Amino acid sequence: MIRNRMAKYLLPVFLFLFFTVGGASAAPPVIYFAVAEPPVLGSEFTAKILIDADEPLNAYRFVLRYPSQTLAVTRIDNSRSIVDVSPAVPMDDNGRISFSGGSLAPFKGTGGELLSVRFKAERAGEAELGFDEAAAYAADGKGTEVIPQVQTILLRIAQAAPTGIESAPVPPAVDDAPPEIRSLAILSDPFNPEQKILSFLVADPGSGIQTTRARTRTWASWSDWQTMETASVALSSAVWAVEFTVVDNSGNTTKRTVYDWPTFAKRIAIPAILAAIVIILAALVMNKARKLRAAYNRSK
Amino acid sequence: MAKRTCIFFLFLVLIRFPFIAFADQASSTNFRIESGVVDAGGEKATTTSFILRTSLGQPATGISSSTSFILRGGFLNFPLPVTATATPTTTPPGGGGTVGVPPAGGGVLPPVGFYPPSIIKKCDFNDDRRCNLIDFSILLFFYEQTGAPVARYDLNSNTRVDFPDISVLMYYWTG
Numbered sequence: 001m002i003r004n005r006m007a008k009y010l011l012p013v014f015l016f017l018f019f020t021v022g023g024a025s026a027a028p029p030v031i032y033f034a035v036a037e038p039p040v041l042g043s044e045f046t047a048k049i050l051i052d053a054d055e056p057l058n059a060y061r062f063v064l065r066y067p068s069q070t071l072a073v074t075r076i077d078n079s080r081s082i083v084d085v086s087p088a089v090p091m092d093d094n095g096r097i098s099f100s101g102g103s104l105a106p107f108k109g110t111g112g113e114l115l116s117v118r119f120k121a122e123r124a125g126e127a128e129l130g131f132d133e134a135a136a137y138a139a140d141g142k143g144t145e146v147i148p149q150v151q152t153i154l155l156r157i158a159q160a161a162p163t164g165i166e167s168a169p170v171p172p173a174v175d176d177a178p179p180e181i182r183s184l185a186i187l188s189d190p191f192n193p194e195q196k197i198l199s200f201l202v203a204d205p206g207s208g209i210q211t212t213r214a215r216t217r218t219w220a221s222w223s224d225w226q227t228m229e230t231a232s233v234a235l236s237s238a239v240w241a242v243e244f245t246v247v248d249n250s251g252n253t254t255k256r257t258v259y260d261w262p263t264f265a266k267r268i269a270i271p272a273i274l275a276a277i278v279i280i281l282a283a284l285v286m287n288k289a290r291k292l293r294a295a296y297n298r299s300k
Numbered sequence: 301m302a303k304r305t306c307i308f309f310l311f312l313v314l315i316r317f318p319f320i321a322f323a324d325q326a327s328s329t330n331f332r333i334e335s336g337v338v339d340a341g342g343e344k345a346t347t348t349s350f351i352l353r354t355s356l357g358q359p360a361t362g363i364s365s366s367t368s369f370i371l372r373g374g375f376l377n378f379p380l381p382v383t384a385t386a387t388p389t390t391t392p393p394g395g396g397g398t399v400g401v402p403p404a405g406g407g408v409l410p411p412v413g414f415y416p417p418s419i420i421k422k423c424d425f426n427d428d429r430r431c432n433l434i435d436f437s438i439l440l441f442f443y444e445q446t447g448a449p450v451a452r453y454d455l456n457s458n459t460r461v462d463f464p465d466i467s468v469l470m471y472y473w474t475g
Contacts, residue, residue: 143426185464195409
């Protein structure tokens with residue numbers, strides 16, 4: 001009897017707690033598209049990939065899917081992305097764009113831009129943008145994977161611009177600000193003492209980074225310029241200077257040189273000083289010998 | 301004479317790079333070798349197009365040594381066939397620090413295809429034998445923190461979890 005009465009009261013309490021507490025947990029993040037301009041055949045439009053998150057996230061990855069017969073990618077832009085560091089450049093692979101990366105500061109909120117893709121509409125009709133894969137990781141120090149909800153978008157590409165509206169290309173925004181080099185360093189590779197790692201972090205909120213290049217010095221002369229599309233590349237342990245240049249999509253350039261002074265001392269300075277000492281000593285000895293010879297000749 | 305030279309050279313290589321010849325369980329996504337031992341091998345075999353004169357088995361795994369040599373017997377185990385790099389897209393990317401393939405030459409070294417497990421272990425914070433986005437997420441959680449509690453994530457041992465640690469993780473990225 002008592003047991004029945006307890007069950008009678010406890011069951012509603014349990015159900016209440018189950019649904020209220022369960023319902024209070026954070027909703028999964030949502031990754032979706034935002035397209036401002038209506039796509040028109042032959043013109044370009046931008047699709048932004050945005051994320052809404054109730055809980056702090058710090059890493060993301062997705063594979064975007066688009067119909068490559070209908071749309072052509074003209075530009076992939078992560079200059080306004082909440083992602084600060086990416087292990088790979090956004091890859092456009094015939095209808096799929098892969099992107100992953102992390103935020104130095106966790107993201108929580110709505111409308112966080114992950115990536116912006118500029119398409120050109122090459123055929124009229126319907127074009128669906130969607131995701132083949134998507135994942136996010138909670139900023140909890142455990143690498144907890146959070147499966148986001150993903151939303152597709154169906155675009156209707158009109159044959160021509162509506163009457164009276166010109167489909168003029170959007171003029172690019174003026175960007176006079178040079179790109180930022182937020183971090184640049186020659187690191188000792190903690191796992192392999194036979195090489196070093198060049199670490200850099202660059203950003204350009206105005207027009208985005210176009211290219212990063214570097215050249216190195218192992219002796220006195222510079223190597224050729226090499227394109228650096230990596231946030232960390234291996235360097236020979238003999239490198240003692242790196243000149244680094246970054247160019248944004250508006251042509252603004254920032255240049256910086258970093259030195260590894262201990263390597264410079266070991267490879268250049270100390271041998272040069274020793275060589276100078278040897279040359280000076282040799283000169284002194286030769287001079288002394290010449291004087292002795294002259295004195296000897298005079299005495300003769 | 302040539303054989304002796306080869307054997308000597310092989311020993312030198314193994315001594316110089318011991319990590320390339322260790323015995324261990326071998327596994328991948330679709331197989332697992334629990335015991336790295338096979339029998340003594342076959343004998344002479346012929347077809348119309350080849351002759352196999354002899355073959356050797358792998359009778360034991362482990363380390364054997366004498367005063368003049370060390371034999372590390374077992375399968376070469378490369379548990380992480382890593383594609384640490386990716387071909388850059390022809391579409392110009394926007395901003396941000398990004399990673400692709402640097403060309404070889406000058407003071408810049410070409411990317412390495414795979415790394416020994418002993419190295420991967422150092423940046424594999426969740427013990428899945430990879431350095432990937434999960435480890436990156438964990439590292440970012442401790443970003444800008446200092447002290448002994450975060451020493452595990454301070455990859456370059458400068459007492460701080462900072463951008464150089466991210467660079468190290470990125471370099472050893474296995475995907």
